[in-house]
Amino acid sequence: MKRVLTGRFMHETNTFSIQKTEMALWRRRDFHRDNEIPAAFRGTRSALGATFEAADKYGWTLIHPISANANPSGTVTDEAFEQIGGMMLEAAERQKPIDGVLLHLHGAMVVDSYEDGEGELLARLRRVLGPDVPVVVTLDLHANVTQQMADNASALIAFRTYPHIDQYERAWQGAELLQRSMSGEVKPKTVIARRPMIYGLDRGRTQKGPMAELIAKGEQLENSGEALVVSVCAGFSRANIRDVGPSVTVTVDMARGDARSHGQAVADEYMEYAWETR
Numbered sequence: 001m002k003r004v005l006t007g008r009f010m011h012e013t014n015t016f017s018i019q020k021t022e023m024a025l026w027r028r029r030d031f032h033r034d035n036e037i038p039a040a041f042r043g044t045r046s047a048l049g050a051t052f053e054a055a056d057k058y059g060w061t062l063i064h065p066i067s068a069n070a071n072p073s074g075t076v077t078d079e080a081f082e083q084i085g086g087m088m089l090e091a092a093e094r095q096k097p098i099d100g101v102l103l104h105l106h107g108a109m110v111v112d113s114y115e116d117g118e119g120e121l122l123a124r125l126r127r128v129l130g131p132d133v134p135v136v137v138t139l140d141l142h143a144n145v146t147q148q149m150a151d152n153a154s155a156l157i158a159f160r161t162y163p164h165i166d167q168y169e170r171a172w173q174g175a176e177l178l179q180r181s182m183s184g185e186v187k188p189k190t191v192i193a194r195r196p197m198i199y200g201l202d203r204g205r206t207q208k209g210p211m212a213e214l215i216a217k218g219e220q221l222e223n224s225g226e227a228l229v230v231s232v233c234a235g236f237s238r239a240n241i242r243d244v245g246p247s248v249t250v251t252v253d254m255a256r257g258d259a260r261s262h263g264q265a266v267a268d269e270y271m272e273y274a275w276e277t278r
Contacts, residue, residue: 001061002100003098004063005065005092006104008066008068013108014073015240016238021073021077029070032066040067050169050175051102053175058179065088066087066091076110078112081114092129101134103136104137104171110241115242116243134181135154136174136175137149138174141211143247145194145247147192149192150192155190162205177251189251190249193264194246194271195272198244200246201246215232227252230251233249248267248274
């Protein structure tokens with residue numbers, strides 16, 4: 001029986017807002033601990049709802065220390081980040097051995113001390129779990145995806161709809177990939193491409209236009225087996241940080257000899273199209 005760490009820690013940070021996102025704001029909206037989480041999410045068409053369904057299907061033992069989702073607002077305080085992130089990290093350390101991780105993050109969290117909140121969290125988690133535990137992460141398509149995030153997550157799976165109505169489906173996609181990874185069927189690795197642009201991809205419109213075109217092309221690659229995951233993110237321009245803007249990440253199976261170089265070529269090709277259509 002595989003032991004899987006899961007949880008949710010989501011914030012879309014507007015660094016131009018003067019309202020800091022303090023711990024009280026997290027607790028006010030959508031904050032659940034431990035056994036409150038299955039009571040709140042089991043049976044729902046949400047990311048965590050899909051995670052519980054996957055655990056039932058695959059026989060996982062789920063470790064679920066925290067689900068926190070604050071309203072979009074200003075920079076997250078160090079205190080809030082350390083408290084909430086610490087709940088995940090402490091559970092990862094205390095509940096070892098952990099066979100896999102399925103986290104639901106936003107991808108545009110900025111903390112007082114860290115421009116890349118998710119990247120910092122994932123780097124710390126890697127230090128706890130080591131390099132070989134598969135870590136699968138779902139993201140909002142308005143994520144500002146960084147190299148640090150790609151380096152520390154085995155797979156990054158972004159939403160494909162705006163408004164975001166596919167969180168359940170993307171979580172199931174992540175769960176299936178995590179199961180394949182834990183069973184040794186695949187060895188996922190994520191590569192990333194970016195360009196020096198703040199806006200692009202029609203700011204994430206998914207009905208038509210360049211964003212929709214790249215998502216459709218990425219799904220064709222997934223269906224053909226050329227890539228495990230292709231994620232296209234429009235970025236979140238209200239974050240005054242170095243790594244703001246659109247990105248393409250491609251998750252490949254490292255069991256295939258040329259997988260990494262092929263995935264990087266795909267990511268670069270897609271981002272070049274995003275640049276040309278800006």
